[in-house]
Amino acid sequence: MTTSKPFVSLANVVADLSQEMPPQQRYARLLDAFLTCFPCDAIALLKREGEQLVPCAVEGLSQDILGRRFAIGEQPRLAQILQGTQPIRFAADSQLPDPYDGFVDLSRDHAHVHDCMGAPLYLDGQLWGVLTLDAMSPGSFNRIDFNALRALLSAAAATVRVASRPGLRQALPGLAEGTARVSRTQHDDALIGQSPPMQRMQREIEIVARTDFPVLILGETGVGKELVARAIHACSARAQAPLVTVNCAALPEALAESELFGHVRGAFSGASEDRSGKFEQAHYGTLFLDEVGELPLTLQAKLLRALQNGDIQRLGSDRHHRVDVRVIAATNRDLIRAVAEGQFRADLYHRLSVYPLRVPALRERGEDVLRLSGHFLQAHQQRLGLEGLRLTRSARDWLSQQPWPGNVRELEHTLARATIRALSFAPEGCTSITLNSHHFENGGLILPAPLLHAPERMQADARPLQDIIENYRREVIRARLRQYDGNRARTAHSLGLDRGNFHRLLKKIGLD
Numbered sequence: 335m336t337t338s339k340p341f342v343s344l345a346n347v348v349a350d351l352s353q354e355m356p357p358q359q360r361y362a363r364l365l366d367a368f369l370t371c372f373p374c375d376a377i378a379l380l381k382r383e384g385e386q387l388v389p390c391a392v393e394g395l396s397q398d399i400l401g402r403r404f405a406i407g408e409q410p411r412l413a414q415i416l417q418g419t420q421p422i423r424f425a426a427d428s429q430l431p432d433p434y435d436g437f438v439d440l441s442r443d444h445a446h447v448h449d450c451m452g453a454p455l456y457l458d459g460q461l462w463g464v465l466t467l468d469a470m471s472p473g474s475f476n477r478i479d480f481n482a483l484r485a486l487l488s489a490a491a492a493t494v495r496v497a498s499r500p501g502l503r504q505a506l507p508g509l510a511e512g513t514a515r516v517s518r519t520q521h522d523d524a525l526i527g528q529s530p531p532m533q534r535m536q537r538e539i540e541i542v543a544r545t546d547f548p549v550l551i552l553g554e555t556g557v558g559k560e561l562v563a564r565a566i567h568a569c570s571a572r573a574q575a576p577l578v579t580v581n582c583a584a585l586p587e588a589l590a591e592s593e594l595f596g597h598v599r600g601a602f603s604g605a606s607e608d609r610s611g612k613f614e615q616a617h618y619g620t621l622f623l624d625e626v627g628e629l630p631l632t633l634q635a636k637l638l639r640a641l642q643n644g645d646i647q648r649l650g651s652d653r654h655h656r657v658d659v660r661v662i663a664a665t666n667r668d669l670i671r672a673v674a675e676g677q678f679r680a681d682l683y684h685r686l687s688v689y690p691l692r693v694p695a696l697r698e699r700g701e702d703v704l705r706l707s708g709h710f711l712q713a714h715q716q717r718l719g720l721e722g723l724r725l726t727r728s729a730r731d732w733l734s735q736q737p738w739p740g741n742v743r744e745l746e747h748t749l750a751r752a753t754i755r756a757l758s759f760a761p762e763g764c765t766s767i768t769l770n771s772h773h774f775e776n777g778g779l780i781l782p783a784p785l786l787h788a789p790e791r792m793q794a795d796a797r798p799l800q801d802i803i804e805n806y807r808r809e810v811i812r813a814r815l816r817q818y819d820g821n822r823a824r825t826a827h828s829l830g831l832d833r834g835n836f837h838r839l840l841k842k843i844g845l846d
Contacts, residue, residue, distance in 0.1 A: 344485050347363070351496050371482060372478060373474045374474065374475075377393050377465070381462060387404040388404075396725070397701045397705055398705060399434070400528065401709030402708045416461065419456075422453070423451040426449055434466075450467070451478075455491050462491070535694065538691055542566065548663070549566060550686045551691050551692075553692060554666055554741055559664040567622075575616075575617075575619030576620075577616075578612050578616035579622045580594065582625045587630045590633050592609070594612050595613060596613075596646075596648040597648050610648075611646070613655075617657050621659045622663075623664070627666075634682050635682075638682045710746045711725070718753070720757075724766075724767075727819070729771050752769050755773050770817070770819060
């Protein structure tokens with residue numbers, strides 16, 4: 335490390351402070367500056383929120399860590415960093431558990447961190463969070479220039495300050511407060527993502543939440559439309575009032591009017607007392623109409639009147655009630671087509687879609703798949719009382735390559751099944767589980783391609799028998815190597831082969 339390198343990096347970080355750029359880009363450039371200056375394999379920027387540390391940006395760590403949360407009381411190293419005012423280094427043989435063991439994104443899975451250091455970040459004298467640096471080789475930090483480190487840490491605090499006040503938030507007073515609320519909603523309800531489509535949607539949420547416009551949330555099944563509705567409500571001026579949810583698809587047509595607008599005693603058989611409807615329950619708050627495209631036409635006219643005038647009547651009553659309700663609706667149907675086919679009222683569609691908001695499908699969100707995976711795995715880890723639940727590189731690759739037609743919901747259920755499958759095969763009392771690709775593929779059983787479509791292949795295959803056998807053997811070995819993450823010793827043992835013979839066989843069939 336040359337003495338000029340830290341100062342060049344510091345100058346670049348300082349120059350960035352005057353540039354307009356998204357927070358994630360700003361954080362990425364900051365972390366790159368640290369990686370350039372100091373001999374570390376991984377670096378993370380974490381923000382303190384209550385009794386948790388939330389990863390904001392990482393380099394050299396698996397992306398699924400961005401969906402996880404670190405409870406300070408369970409992480410003694412992070413707790414020590416937070417308690418000080420200066421950088422702290424942990425000895426390579428420290429017995430304190432490292433929060434990043436198994437997350438360093440190197441060629442080998444579950445590599446353990448050997449050199450670790452971190453520093454608290456303060457803004458205006460208030461603790462904001464921490465920055466951590468980790469290396470796989472003991473002694474990596476022996477010759478660090480602590481003056482250069484402190485200078486870059488000061489630049490890091492300035493970067494965090496600027497990232498917290500981008501131009502859009504300066505232009506719209508009060509938006510920063512709304513952004514903090516949507517951030518907390520993300521952590522609680524898994525509206526997680528840093529991909530460009532998600533960043534655009536989150537900016538839309540921040541802005542539209544400040545209005546009282548009706549919002550129509552559009553998107554495929556399983557993308558998280560209800561979570562978006564919660565985020566809009568949480569960022570709005572109505573956040574302290576109720577958010578009332580109605581699943582329109584589950585409303586029996588005979589009871590739908592009563593559910594929405596209420597009824598009086600004797601309005602119908604079984605109406606033994608007066609009852610308020612969802613509109614009244616949401617007074618001064620937000621009414622979320624999920625699957626609004628399933629509402630019967632007979633009810634759509636009454637809903638339109640309520641939206642236009644804020645005026646409702648309980649079923650069986652002549653008395654009018656005024657309500658102040660912000661309406662958010664959601665659907666996975668093509669409502670424009672439904673209007674053209676006479677299945678949905680055009681005037682109601684236009685009333686609901688003052689601001690249409692599309693939720694991106696999971697296949698459009700890139701590495702958000704891994705961030706969401708980290709979030710769901712941490713939740714499963716807590717429910718099952720495990721100390722660790724992590725993904726191997728092959729598992730991360732498998733998750734990243736799937737089309738996910740069922741979107742976030744399908745991802746959550748897939749991870750749950752794989753976790754139970756891995757736990758069922760783990761030794762008794764095991765509290766740390768690792769998910770491999772074979773816990774996901776073909777229900778947990780990896781079948782070589784010749785077995786998956788054997789009848790069709792045998793009918794169409796005109797090669798000599800020896801060629802077919804050789805190809806089949808190659809497919810079996812390739813599949814078994816994937817199952818054991820490329821570990822040749824374990825693969826050879828599972829096939830009942832001597833290691834030396836197995837290596838020679840790999841060369842013979844072209845897999846070496």
